Amino acid sequence: xxIELVNTGTELLLGQIVNTNxxxxxxxxxxxxxxxxxxxxxxxxxxxxxxxxxxxLERANIVITSGGLGPxxxxxxxxxxxxxxxxxxxxxxxxxxxxxxxxxxxxxxxxDNNLRQAMMPEGAQVIENTCGTAxxxxxxxxxxxxxxxxxxxxxxxxxxxxxxxxxTYLTKRFGVQGAIVSRVLRTYGLGESxxxxxxxxxxxxxxNPTLALLARNGEIHVRITARAASExxxxxxxxxxxxxxxxxxxxxxxxxxxxxxxxSVGSLLLARKLTIALAESCTGGLVTSxxxxxxxSSQYLLGSIVCYSNTVKTRYVGVPEKIIxxxxxxxQETAECMAQGIKERFQTSIGVGxxxxxxPDGATENKPVGLVxxxxxxxxxxxxxxxxxxxxxxxxxxxxALATLNHVRHYLLTI
Amino acid sequence: xxIELVNTGTELLLGQIVNTNxxxxxxxxxxxxxxxxxxxxxxxxxxxxxxxxxxxLERANIVITSGGLGPxxxxxxxxxxxxxxxxxxxxxxxxxxxxxxxxxxxxxxxxDNNLRQAMMPEGAQVIENTCGTAxxxxxxxxxxxxxxxxxxxxxxxxxxxxxxxxxTYLTKRFGVQGAIVSRVLRTYGLGESxxxxxxxxxxxxxxNPTLALLARNGEIHVRITARAASExxxxxxxxxxxxxxxxxxxxxxxxxxxxxxxxSVGSLLLARKLTIALAESCTGGLVTSxxxxxxxSSQYLLGSIVCYSNTVKTRYVGVPEKIIxxxxxxxQETAECMAQGIKERFQTSIGVGxxxxxxPDGATENKPVGLVxxxxxxxxxxxxxxxxxxxxxxxxxxxxALATLNHVRHYLLTI
Numbered sequence: 001x002x003i004e005l006v007n008t009g010t011e012l013l014l015g016q017i018v019n020t021n022x023x024x025x026x027x028x029x030x031x032x033x034x035x036x037x038x039x040x041x042x043x044x045x046x047x048x049x050x051x052x053x054x055x056x057l058e059r060a061n062i063v064i065t066s067g068g069l070g071p072x073x074x075x076x077x078x079x080x081x082x083x084x085x086x087x088x089x090x091x092x093x094x095x096x097x098x099x100x101x102x103x104x105x106x107x108x109x110x111x112d113n114n115l116r117q118a119m120m121p122e123g124a125q126v127i128e129n130t131c132g133t134a135x136x137x138x139x140x141x142x143x144x145x146x147x148x149x150x151x152x153x154x155x156x157x158x159x160x161x162x163x164x165x166x167x168t169y170l171t172k173r174f175g176v177q178g179a180i181v182s183r184v185l186r187t188y189g190l191g192e193s194x195x196x197x198x199x200x201x202x203x204x205x206x207x208n209p210t211l212a213l214l215a216r217n218g219e220i221h222v223r224i225t226a227r228a229a230s231e232x233x234x235x236x237x238x239x240x241x242x243x244x245x246x247x248x249x250x251x252x253x254x255x256x257x258x259x260x261x262x263x264s265v266g267s268l269l270l271a272r273k274l275t276i277a278l279a280e281s282c283t284g285g286l287v288t289s290x291x292x293x294x295x296x297s298s299q300y301l302l303g304s305i306v307c308y309s310n311t312v313k314t315r316y317v318g319v320p321e322k323i324i325x326x327x328x329x330x331x332q333e334t335a336e337c338m339a340q341g342i343k344e345r346f347q348t349s350i351g352v353g354x355x356x357x358x359x360p361d362g363a364t365e366n367k368p369v370g371l372v373x374x375x376x377x378x379x380x381x382x383x384x385x386x387x388x389x390x391x392x393x394x395x396x397x398x399x400x401a402l403a404t405l406n407h408v409r410h411y412l413l414t415i
Numbered sequence: 416x417x418i419e420l421v422n423t424g425t426e427l428l429l430g431q432i433v434n435t436n437x438x439x440x441x442x443x444x445x446x447x448x449x450x451x452x453x454x455x456x457x458x459x460x461x462x463x464x465x466x467x468x469x470x471x472l473e474r475a476n477i478v479i480t481s482g483g484l485g486p487x488x489x490x491x492x493x494x495x496x497x498x499x500x501x502x503x504x505x506x507x508x509x510x511x512x513x514x515x516x517x518x519x520x521x522x523x524x525x526x527d528n529n530l531r532q533a534m535m536p537e538g539a540q541v542i543e544n545t546c547g548t549a550x551x552x553x554x555x556x557x558x559x560x561x562x563x564x565x566x567x568x569x570x571x572x573x574x575x576x577x578x579x580x581x582x583t584y585l586t587k588r589f590g591v592q593g594a595i596v597s598r599v600l601r602t603y604g605l606g607e608s609x610x611x612x613x614x615x616x617x618x619x620x621x622x623n624p625t626l627a628l629l630a631r632n633g634e635i636h637v638r639i640t641a642r643a644a645s646e647x648x649x650x651x652x653x654x655x656x657x658x659x660x661x662x663x664x665x666x667x668x669x670x671x672x673x674x675x676x677x678x679s680v681g682s683l684l685l686a687r688k689l690t691i692a693l694a695e696s697c698t699g700g701l702v703t704s705x706x707x708x709x710x711x712s713s714q715y716l717l718g719s720i721v722c723y724s725n726t727v728k729t730r731y732v733g734v735p736e737k738i739i740x741x742x743x744x745x746x747q748e749t750a751e752c753m754a755q756g757i758k759e760r761f762q763t764s765i766g767v768g769x770x771x772x773x774x775p776d777g778a779t780e781n782k783p784v785g786l787v788x789x790x791x792x793x794x795x796x797x798x799x800x801x802x803x804x805x806x807x808x809x810x811x812x813x814x815x816a817l818a819t820l821n822h823v824r825h826y827l828l829t830i
Contacts (some may be wrong), residue, residue: 011450014597016638017440020435022456035462036428039438042456048452055470071608072628073618111608123630131806157811214431223431282706285700288721292699293742295775295808303727305720306703312718312761316731339717346727360710368573393710 001174003029004038004060005354006052008067008077009153013043021066021151021158022409030172033178044074053084053148061146064166067153069134071113078137082121082149085141092120095135102133127165130207132157138169147173161252178207178227181234183242185222186259187252188406195220198248202241209241216354218402219261222249254409262290262297268412269350270299274378276408277346278304279317279338280331282356282372287401302346317341317353328354328367332384335373339384343377350378350411354404356387358396372400376411383411416589418444421467423492424568426640428458436481436566436573443577445817447585448475448593448642461498463502468499470565476561477589479581482568484549486528493552496563499538500556500746517548524607526771537772542580547572553584561813562588562634563686594640596649598657600637601674603665603821610635617656624656633817634676637664669824674754677705677712678822682767684715689793690760690825693719694732694742694753697771697787702816717761722753731755732768745770748749748800754799758792765793765826769819771802789817796825 013018019041024038038060042052056063059362068077082089091357095118103110117134125138129152137150149166151158159396187195192213195201199222203211210227222245226237234407246253254264269276278288288304291297307313310329314321319334319340327333343351356372363369368388375384385407420440428631433621434456441749445709452477457467464483471478483492497504510773518525532549533589534542541553544567552565562793569610602610607630611618614637618626624641637660641652644826661668671680679828684691703719706712722728729736734749734754742748750768771787779782783803790799 005455006675011628012438012639013441013454014445014638015438015443016453016597016599016629017631018435018438020433023427023433025429026428028430030429036430036465037458037460039422039428039456045451051474052453061517070630073609074627107803108606109609109718111612113611156806202683212426212431215730225429236822280700282717283704284712285695285703285721286707287720288700289698289704289812292701292721292723292773293809297699298723301699302724302729303721304700304723305705305718306700306716307718308707308713309717315716316720316760326502345731358707394659397704397708 001034001062002034003034003062004040004056005036005063006056006063006065007039007041008044008049008065010043010074012041014095018040020155021153024155024159025064025066026041026161027182029168030180031182032167033180034170044068044076046076046080049076049080050084052126053080054262056087057084057146057148063147063171064149065149066151068159068409069117069136069152070152071116071133076115077150078119078121081137081139081150085121085122085139085148087139089119091115092118092126092135095120095126098128098135099133105134114392122330125169125265127161129157129161130164131160136161136165140347157160177230179231179234179240180225180227181231181238182223182225183238184257185242185245185253186255187220188218188254188402190220190252191250192220193234195222195249195252197311199245202245211241217258218399235280251410254406255400260293261402261409263294265298265405265412266291266294266297272415273415274349274412276350276352277302277311277342277348277350278308280304280337280354281308281313282358283354283397283400283404284308286397287352287354287404289301290401290405302348305342313338317344330357330367330373332373332375335375336377336382336384338380339375339377347389350376350408352376352404354398354400356400358393359395370396372396372403374400374404374407376407377379378415379410380414383407416447416477417475418449418451418479419571420451420457421471421478421480421668422454422478423459423464424458424553425458425489427456434569436568437568439574440479440481440577443582445595448595449487449585459483459491460490461495462617464491464495465499468495472561474564474732477564477782478562478584479564479566481566481573484532484551484565484567486526486531486548490531491567492589493536495536496565498553502538504534504797505625506530507533507538507541510535510541513543513550514548518560533796533812535777541575542578544572545579546575550792551580552577567653577813583827589631589723590640593644594646595640596646596653597638597640597644598653599672600657600660600664600668601670602635602664603669603676604635605664605667605815609636610664610667614660617660633814666825669821671791675708676817676824678709680820680824681709681712681715683824687827687830689827689830690715690717690766691765691767692763693758693759693767693769695721695769696723696728696730696753697773698769698812698815698819701812702767702769702819705816705820708731709723717763720757728753730801733760745772745782745786745788747788747790751792751797751799752791754790754792754797765776765791765823767791767819767823769815771815773808773810775808785811787811787818789815789819789822791822793830795826795829798822
């Protein structure tokens with residue numbers, strides 16, 4: 001079954017946003033065994049959108065649109081779909097009630113144009129939106145059996161609707177298509193080419209499963225993709241290849257699939273029944289925020305202090321004034337005192353201290369932007385790492401956060 | 416001049432990477448006055464790619480491809496372009512030498528297939544790649560004056576080639592196209608349809624400038640886009656319309672273009688010479704991290720405490736134990752004590768307390784997931800806001816952070 005994704009929205013054509021809906025849908029549809037062969041983007045213009053949908057319907061069996069289901073005059077995707085398939089629009093009472101209820105529950109005031117979202121092409125299957133007000137729509141072209149599916153544009157609404165309703169519809173309506181299954185080994189600490197060198201043999205030999213290396217925000221992901229008649233067989237193929245690759249990348253692999261670095265750190269803390277607290281300077285709370293992205297993190301994270309001023313470092317984290325005066329706020333000694341200070345004050349098993357220069361200002365002759373010290377204190381003793389990170393202020397914060405979590409992970413593995 | 420972007424690469428169809436080339440090219444081309452009306456993605460398949468390029472050449476004057484110029488058998492974009500325009504391929508000696516030199520300089524071993532990158536369509540203009548080995552190509556269709564431009568896939572190679580060579584080519588070959596200029600008014604606090612209702616008159620009347628509403632992570636952006644012969648004239652058109660819209664949205668507008676909520680809060684603190692500290696529970700440091708995303712934020716942020724446990728709330732932020740026992744950790748009273756406690760301890764002008772249930776666990780009969788209290792304490796007195804946010808744990812953290820920053824912004828505007 002051939003699928004074309006049609007992304008609508010002038011903001012995409014103007015390059016104002018990056019399209020994350022297309023890769024999400026494409027990845028999921030491939031896993032379900034569908035072939036996404038085309039993706040097209042068109043603006044909120046009736047004639048051009050209609051032509052694009054017409055072309056899509058000629059070359060694909062299923063056309064999935066995203067965007068343009070909202071309440072404004074620029075939201076025309078459903079109308080264009082209806083017009084292409086010669087269906088009149090009508091007010092779908094259940095959707096209208098649903099929208100009214102959403103506004104009441106959120107204590108918001110509903111305006112008339114919100115009811116545009118309840119206008120549906122005749123004969124369409126209306127799909128509930130559990131995260132927003134715009135329902136989705138499935139319209140079949142009787143003569144050909146081809147289908148247009150309209151999904152909302154906001155990524156979390158689209159993803160929720162896809163998982164809750166569209167997966168079931170597609171698998172029921174079009175049958176099982178065999179299964180492409182992927183598994184991602186998330187690594188950190190090896191460069192892309194060094195990593196490739198280690199598993200070269202398997203990259204050259206690949207056919208099914210295939211292997212791909214993807215650089216992702218400082219991590220390198222090794223994706224293994226297998227295609228077989230059933231999911232079980234695909235998984236079996238992946239398991240075999242993973243078993244061969246795993247020993248070659250060992251300590252660099254921190255997670256599988258959706259397992260983030262903070263999830264991995266959290267699991268290690270939980271398993272060892274340890275607690276943690278951080279004293280963050282240049283990262284400004286980012287590391288703690290990432291740790292708290294994991295549900296249940298209150299079981300091991302007691303708290304943190306963001307010490308953005310020297311007063312907070314000395315008075316509330318216990319860094320001696322003379323250390324800051326003699327070694328500087330960005331120094332190994334300060335980082336170590338921060339780790340020890342926060343551990344003692346918050347009475348945790350592990351204390352972490354992070355200090356550095358995120359830039360663009362703050363560099364001195366000997367201390368460039370990007371210099372960062374990360375210290376850990378715990379039952380395995382004190383360690384401190386010096387890093388020179390490149391990039392913008394946000395890059396440096398991000399890279400420091402990732403490195404910190406990875407150092408903590410390695411520290412925990414030794415306990 | 417109508418442009419279609421054609422992105423090639425099976426990894427895009429599989430959803431393995433996010434396409435950042437399309438938004439980059441679209442934004443730059445619009446700035447240069449070209450209209451990007453279509454973007455299409457197709458895999459490394461000769462027949463389908465040829466058909467996609469054919470369709471593109473029918474509906475656009477200029478087709479810009481990205482990807483598929485590399486050395487592997489899957490890199491077919493140039494060949495398909497040549498075949499569509501009936502041009503034979505030949506070995507371009509200068510490119511071959513360039514590629515050889517690149518490998519020598521980088522002490523790499525060149526394999527024969529690298530010379531595939533020096534094969535060019537007859538009559539094509541070859542564009543040097545200063546960041547990699549695959550040259551770009553410009554091929555004109557004599558009969559129509561239409562053009563296909565092949566750019567490499569790696570984003571930094573594509574961007575460098577575009578800026579160094581393609582901009583000059585396009586402006587020389589197609590003349591200056593006038594200038595499209597956009598300005599974004601970032602708003603928070605009004606729903607999309609309520610906002611549309613307020614500026615309906617201008618949305619209905621739009622022609623040049625155009626007006627678009629874009630929902631972005633809890634913010635609504637109003638984009639004004641003007642097209643005129645020169646940038647100055649476009650800016651003038653935007654200024655006029657902004658002057659009319661501004662009074663209707665007034666307090667909801669927090670920033671222009673790239674001005675984030677945290678930037679706006681920072682500017683207000685700086686202008687008033689005030690300092691701030693936060694006690695964050697459910698946001699886990701996210702608000703402080705966002706505040707520190709702004710360069711120079713150490714001038715007004717002294718620090719924060721992430722109080723993820725009751726011990727940290729009572730011992731280090733000064734929330735009375737009996738308040739937590741009687742009202743609960745998630746309550747207006749606790750939030751207010753957190754705001755006051757952190758302000759007094761860190762001796763800042765403003766203290767902020769945030770407590771809530773980020774979920775998925777932790778809800779009680781009276782306190783659902785998403786219930787959040789945000790308190791502010793300062794010279795204008797104590798305020799506290801109750802919110803019921805929807806979504807995942809990360810959504811709730813994000814929405815709480817945005818609401819907090821906006822409450823602080825409004826608080827500062829009253830001082």
